[in-house]
Amino acid sequence: MTLPRQRGLTEQAADAAIDSACRMLRLPSIRNEFSDIADRAMKDQTTYRGFLAELLMAECDDRARRRSERRIKAAGFPREKSLRSFDFDANPNIDPATIHTLASCEWIKKSQPLCLIGDSGTGKSHMLIALGTEAAMKGYRVRYTLATKLVNELVEAADEKQLNKTIAHYGRVDLLCIDELGYMELDRHGAELLFQVLTEREEKNSVAIASNESFGGWTKTFTDPRLCAAIVDRLTFNGTIIETGTDSYRLASTRARAEEPAKVS
Numbered sequence: 001m002t003l004p005r006q007r008g009l010t011e012q013a014a015d016a017a018i019d020s021a022c023r024m025l026r027l028p029s030i031r032n033e034f035s036d037i038a039d040r041a042m043k044d045q046t047t048y049r050g051f052l053a054e055l056l057m058a059e060c061d062d063r064a065r066r067r068s069e070r071r072i073k074a075a076g077f078p079r080e081k082s083l084r085s086f087d088f089d090a091n092p093n094i095d096p097a098t099i100h101t102l103a104s105c106e107w108i109k110k111s112q113p114l115c116l117i118g119d120s121g122t123g124k125s126h127m128l129i130a131l132g133t134e135a136a137m138k139g140y141r142v143r144y145t146l147a148t149k150l151v152n153e154l155v156e157a158a159d160e161k162q163l164n165k166t167i168a169h170y171g172r173v174d175l176l177c178i179d180e181l182g183y184m185e186l187d188r189h190g191a192e193l194l195f196q197v198l199t200e201r202e203e204k205n206s207v208a209i210a211s212n213e214s215f216g217g218w219t220k221t222f223t224d225p226r227l228c229a230a231i232v233d234r235l236t237f238n239g240t241i242i243e244t245g246t247d248s249y250r251l252a253s254t255r256a257r258a259e260e261p262a263k264v265s
Contacts, residue, residue: 029062030055071136075177076144081129091123093245099127102240103134107206108175113239114208117215121248124210125179131208132177140174147181147194147209154193163193171200175208182213182221191222191231198234209235 022031157166222228
């Protein structure tokens with residue numbers, strides 16, 4: 001299908017032609033914004049080249065935004081968390097400079113691991129999701145999962161003769177975020193399957209984990225000492241380890257709100 005080309009179109013006919021062309025070419029941002037951009041260009045006496053550049057940049061910016069949204073959705077985060085919303089003052093154990101350096105995603109580019117270690121309520125999961133979101137926004141493929149959910153998926157895949165396919169799936173993403181590692185004991189088979197995923201990604205793609213147990217306590221999760229040592233080695237080699245501490249700022253915040261004097265109505 002081709003559009004009829006005419007010279008001397010009325011404003012109404014020109015708008016209709018632009019709308020049709022944008023639909024055919026799949027340029028939704030230009031279609032939605034061309035009228036406002038055209039009015040602004042006329043007011044500012046922008047050149048034709050400047051007007052065209054602004055139109056194309058609007059489309060490019062919107063496509064980049066939509067791609068980021070798709071990557072964030074594909075990551076499977078359970079909730080929205082951002083670095084901007086994290087209260088660094090409430091947890092002095094977490095260095096803002098270190099976090100903002102991680103937000104540049106150079107560690108992902110270098111396929112390095114990240115470990116967030118600390119008690120419940122100290123910001124581990126918030127940081128894990130927020131840094132994963134930053135990575136998705138910068139164009140990296142990210143996948144978030146709970147440790148137990150990942151192991152269960154691997155066990156089911158092994159039973160269905162789909163293990164290699166599942167491991168390859170988790171091996172392809174640029175950043176694998178594993179939350180709540182250490183909350184539950186894993187049997188040897190589950191631990192070995194998790195080890196296979198980590199081995200698949202070793203020095204090729206980054207892994208970020210959040211755990212409420214120090215590495216010394218991981219023997220409760222991975223009961224085989226040698227396997228535990230091998231997993232710790234893969235998650236720490238050339239990586240960053242952030243200890244978020246033992247004081248729950250989430251609990252402290254809840255207590256502070258409870259102690260606030262009731263407002264008089």
